[in-house]
Amino acid sequence: MSTATPAVPQPMTFPLTREHPPEPAGEYDRLRAEQPIVKVTLPTTQEAWLVTRHADVRALLVDPRMSADRSHPNFPLRRPVQQVLRKGFSAQAKSLLALDLPEHTAPRQMLANEFTLRKINTLRPVIQQIVDERIDAMLAAGPEADLVSDLAMQVPSRMICELLGVPLESREFFQDRTLVLQLPSSTPEQQLDAADDLNRFLDELVTAKEREPSDDVLGRLVVRNRETGVFTHDLLVGMAQNLLIGGHETTINAIALGTIGLLQRPEVIAELVADPSLIGSTVEEILRYYPIFDVMVRVAKEDVEIGGVTIEADDGVVLALGSTNRDEEQFPDAGTFDVRRGDRHHMTFGHGIHQCLGQNLARVELEIVFSTLLRRIPTLRLAIDVDSVPFKVTSTITGVFSLPVAW
Numbered sequence: 001m002s003t004a005t006p007a008v009p010q011p012m013t014f015p016l017t018r019e020h021p022p023e024p025a026g027e028y029d030r031l032r033a034e035q036p037i038v039k040v041t042l043p044t045t046q047e048a049w050l051v052t053r054h055a056d057v058r059a060l061l062v063d064p065r066m067s068a069d070r071s072h073p074n075f076p077l078r079r080p081v082q083q084v085l086r087k088g089f090s091a092q093a094k095s096l097l098a099l100d101l102p103e104h105t106a107p108r109q110m111l112a113n114e115f116t117l118r119k120i121n122t123l124r125p126v127i128q129q130i131v132d133e134r135i136d137a138m139l140a141a142g143p144e145a146d147l148v149s150d151l152a153m154q155v156p157s158r159m160i161c162e163l164l165g166v167p168l169e170s171r172e173f174f175q176d177r178t179l180v181l182q183l184p185s186s187t188p189e190q191q192l193d194a195a196d197d198l199n200r201f202l203d204e205l206v207t208a209k210e211r212e213p214s215d216d217v218l219g220r221l222v223v224r225n226r227e228t229g230v231f232t233h234d235l236l237v238g239m240a241q242n243l244l245i246g247g248h249e250t251t252i253n254a255i256a257l258g259t260i261g262l263l264q265r266p267e268v269i270a271e272l273v274a275d276p277s278l279i280g281s282t283v284e285e286i287l288r289y290y291p292i293f294d295v296m297v298r299v300a301k302e303d304v305e306i307g308g309v310t311i312e313a314d315d316g317v318v319l320a321l322g323s324t325n326r327d328e329e330q331f332p333d334a335g336t337f338d339v340r341r342g343d344r345h346h347m348t349f350g351h352g353i354h355q356c357l358g359q360n361l362a363r364v365e366l367e368i369v370f371s372t373l374l375r376r377i378p379t380l381r382l383a384i385d386v387d388s389v390p391f392k393v394t395s396t397i398t399g400v401f402s403l404p405v406a407w
Contacts, residue, residue: 076297173197
């Protein structure tokens with residue numbers, strides 16, 4: 001009499017179902033408690049490890065055995081569409097985001113001084129002027145607006161022009177091409193054309209600054225690079241593209257999601273009006289509660305034992321930021337939106353050497369946007385039911401395509 005071999009459990013399918021976007025998947029709660037590190041099957045048919053606890057994700061993000069090299073064949077969630085879209089971006093495969101130690105150190109240090117809190121604070125008047133101009137335009141055209149296209153997309157687009165030193169006469173073209181990459185109505189062909197246009201534009205911009213450096217992020221980078229030789233011309237263009245793309249997605253979505261979160265909680269708005277000093281901790285809670293990036297992904301270079309599981313060399317790893325930000329072990333009463341929490345240990349900007357370089361800029365932009373909105377349009381409200389909001393939910397990104405508001 002033969003004994004049947006026990007069935008091997010099939011990996012879970014990832015991404016998990018999100019019952020109430022933009023809330024993270026409810027299944028994360030069970031996984032943190034019962035299976036904090038579990039095998040999953042990705043949309044690309046790859047298998048990878050899903051890691052859901054805050055402590056484990058934090059540890060893996062600083063583990064040198066974990067690689068961010070997107071050229072690795074087992075790197076998770078590498079989609080053909082993404083590869084085609086990025087094909088025109090020079091040196092994108094070897095951008096800061098994809099470099100491991102020790103190659104990552106020199107280019108990161110080259111840029112770090114441009115994004116210190118002290119330096120970003122000097123930009124507050126510029127950011128305030130941009131936000132006021134956009135709200136002036138909304139009020140003039142009102143009493144309704146699309147908060148995404150009329151404000152959220154415009155603020156980071158204008159700021160990146162300031163930072164990169166895009167000439168005034170070129171800003172309309174630059175912003176138009178950037179918006180084509182972001183708008184859901186853009187076809188893949190239009191996005192490819194916009195990517196090619198931006199690549200040519202930034203190549204010419206870097207070339208001009210190499211010839212005659214200006215007093216902006218790219219110009220100063222060119223001057224420092226003459227001494228260090230860290231970047232080739234193509235890598236400088238790739239760096240400009242990273243700043244462009246990375247600086248948009250986070251801020252656009254955080255403005256939209258944060259606005260939804262605040263407008264659903266009039267008691268929070270009342271607290272902020274009564275005590276404007278709470279704006280900093282409110283921004284941190286928005287970033288924790290509504291993480292823009294649901295996951296970060298890595299691939300193991302060596303075997304790694306963590307949480308009673310062995311992640312083998314060449315295994316893909318999916319780090320669930322949306323889960324870590326709701327981990328009760330790190331954030332007591334994590335399911336409650338608490339503007340007085342002020343905990344900056346959330347994972348929305350990542351952790352370790354690849355922690356978001358522009359996080360100080362994003363925080364200041366968010367502080368100014370929310371405080372100005374509440375002060376200047378105190379009757380702001382959603383123009384549609386929150387269940388009708390077209391949320392942007394992919395295997396990695398959480399955001400909003402459009403957000404009709406009225407006052």
